[in-house]
Amino acid sequence: MLVGAAVGAAPVAVAHAERWPIKVTQRHQADVPKPGTTSAANRRLQKDLSALGYFTGPWNGYYGPDMAQAMFAVQKVNGLRTDARWSEEVERKIRRGFVPVARSTSGDLVEVDIGRQLLMVVRNGKVVKVFNTSSGNGKPYGGGKIANTPRGVFTVQRQVNKMEKSPLGLLYRPKYFSGGYAIHGSGRVPPKPASHGCVRVSYEAMNWLWKTNSLPVGGRVWIY
Incomplete structure (x- = not known):
């Protein structure tokens, strides 16, 4: 097998996350995303996460494995328990718009x-x-x-x-x-x-x- 080798170093960022100013959809208590379902609320969450750069798969309104992967990622970035479930706490973090910061600076x-x-x-x-x-x-x-x-x-x-x-x-x-x-x-x-x-x-x-x-x-x- 071919062997890859380290090809150099890159500068390290001091921050772990930065805030993106996005407008997040307002939700009502009865209109919340739920795993295993297909709904307009799920599709809005897919759009909100995608606006922050999280990969959700297709915007089909289905809260399935692809959405679970996106929720794992956003929970990790925000220091939350990784259970892949929507909650008001997750919602607050999404509204704050935090995404990871790259360590590289070019390319x-x-x-x-x-x-x-x-x-x-x-x-x-x-x-x-x-x-x-x-x-x-x-x-x-x-x-x-x-x-x-x-x-x-x-x-x-x-x-x-x-x-x-x-x-x-x-x-x-x-x-x-x-x-x-x-x-x-x-x-x-x-x-x-x-x-x-x-x-x-x-x-x-x-x-x-x-x-x-x-x-x-x-x-x-x-x-x-």
Whole structure:
């Protein structure tokens, strides 16, 4: 397998989040987003989160797995319990409009914040899309190996535009940045470290990364 190497350092931002001035939809008590349902309230929440850069999947009003991933992300950014459920507290945080701050200051790249388990698409120092992610869980596996995700600045070495079978499982449309480590789609992306070292995002998130060419071969990945 091709091996990706760290390609340099980048300046570190002092803040973890910044505020975006957006107008958030007013809600009534009986008109609130609910998991497992399809409603106008859910669609408004999808639009509000998308305005802040959180990836929600299609604006179809369905509060399903894609919305759960977006809620995980916004809860992480705001230091809330990650249960993927809407609440008045989550609503207040959304109204304040806080989004993550990039560490990089120029160029196009993907940043992975291991501490908060977030993946961010960054363009010229501005976070334009935020995803829930799940990285290495730090546990031993396979005869003494440890499930850690490598830190550093890497480039995408190769990519596979299909479901690929690896020794550790199935990787959906993987983009390899260091040996067998990849950013890839998965059917299970909890709000905590759970992989053998790869960086997981949802299937729809991976489709978006491919469709928008946000992480091409040669593209940078900064993991910290």
